Amino acid sequence: QSVLTQPPSVSAAPGQKVTISCSGSNSNIANNYVSWYQQLPGTAPRLLTYDNGKRPSGIPDRFSDSKSGTSATLVITGLQTGDEADYYCGTWDSRLNVVVFGGGTKLTVL
Amino acid sequence: EVQLVESGGGLVQPGGSLRLSCAASGFTFSSYDMHWVRQATGKGLEWVSYIGTAGDTYYSDSVKGRFTISRENAKNSLYLQMDSLRAGDTAVYYCARSTITRKGLEYWGQGTLVTVSS
Numbered sequence A: 001q002s003v004l005t006q007p008p009s010v011s012a013a014p015g016q017k018v019t020i021s022c023s024g025s026n027s028n029i030a031n032n033y034v035s036w037y038q039q040l041p042g043t044a045p046r047l048l049t050y051d052n053g054k055r056p057s058g059i060p061d062r063f064s065d066s067k068s069g070t071s072a073t074l075v076i077t078g079l080q081t082g083d084e085a086d087y088y089c090g091t092w093d094s095r096l097n098v099v100v101f102g103g104g105t106k107l108t109v110l
Numbered sequence B: 001e002v003q004l005v006e007s008g009g010g011l012v013q014p015g016g017s018l019r020l021s022c023a024a025s026g027f028t029f030s031s032y033d034m035h036w037v038r039q040a041t042g043k044g045l046e047w048v049s050y051i052g053t054a055g056d057t058y059y060s061d062s063v064k065g066r067f068t069i070s071r072e073n074a075k076n077s078l079y080l081q082m083d084s085l086r087a088g089d090t091a092v093y094y095c096a097r098s099t100i101t102r103k104g105l106e107y108w109g110q111g112t113l114v115t116v117s118s
Helices: none
Strands: A009-010 A018-023 A034-039 A046-049 A063-068 A071-076 A083-093 A099-100 A105-108 B004-009 B010-011 B018-025 B035-041 B048-050 B058-059 B066-072 B077-082 B093-097 B107-108 B110-114
Touching: A009 A018, A018 A034, A034 A063, A034 A071, A034 A099, A046 A063, A046 B107, A063 A105, A071 B077, A083 B018, A099 B048, B004 B093, B018 B093, B018 B110, B035 B066, B035 B077, B035 B107, B048 B066, B048 B077, B058 B066, B077 B093
Parallel strands: A009 A105, B010 B110
Antiparallel strands: A018 A071, A034 A046, A034 A083, A063 A071, A083 A099, A083 A105, B004 B018, B018 B077, B035 B048, B035 B093, B048 B058, B066 B077, B093 B107, B093 B110
16 A cells, blocks of 8 residues: 555547646645656656656656645656556655655556 | 666575665766665565665665665665565665755666565
């Protein structure tokens, strides 16, 4: 049982937009940074967004995030077949003093 | 180019020990917080441990008291000493580097597989 809650799966057609939610609490999402990761099959995770909308070099602006209260959202626009992957949210939990991840969301591009 | 290369994984019996290493290059290792994250086959990411630039450490409840994280800045290396291993510790172990703002895990190694089985 993950501290952060994500939907197990989402799907959308190529070119469309998809949102992935991440629900937490006051001790984690509400008062700490949220970061999002993409894990393509058989590869290590890759940081997509962090620190309220920042993107590492090389991450296209099709990937964006937002946060409101105890929830965060990853938005992917202009979906491509290459976006099919597992997506994870992560943050620090100030009560537990640990990093916590969501359970992951599998994105299918139909 | 930032590179993180893990090593030291393998097959170990329950109750045994293993020491993972992560060789870092392409950045000033001493200036960044580092993490270990693991992933069992077919499962999600599970954070294991953190070490800050000042040597401060944190652990997940599942490994606290059994695992020890350390770093050797002179050798640009991160370590995870794993003792009293259990079947539930079987996973791919990744080392990861924080962003400079400490608000995400920016670079990840390719992972090393640890299998705990008799």
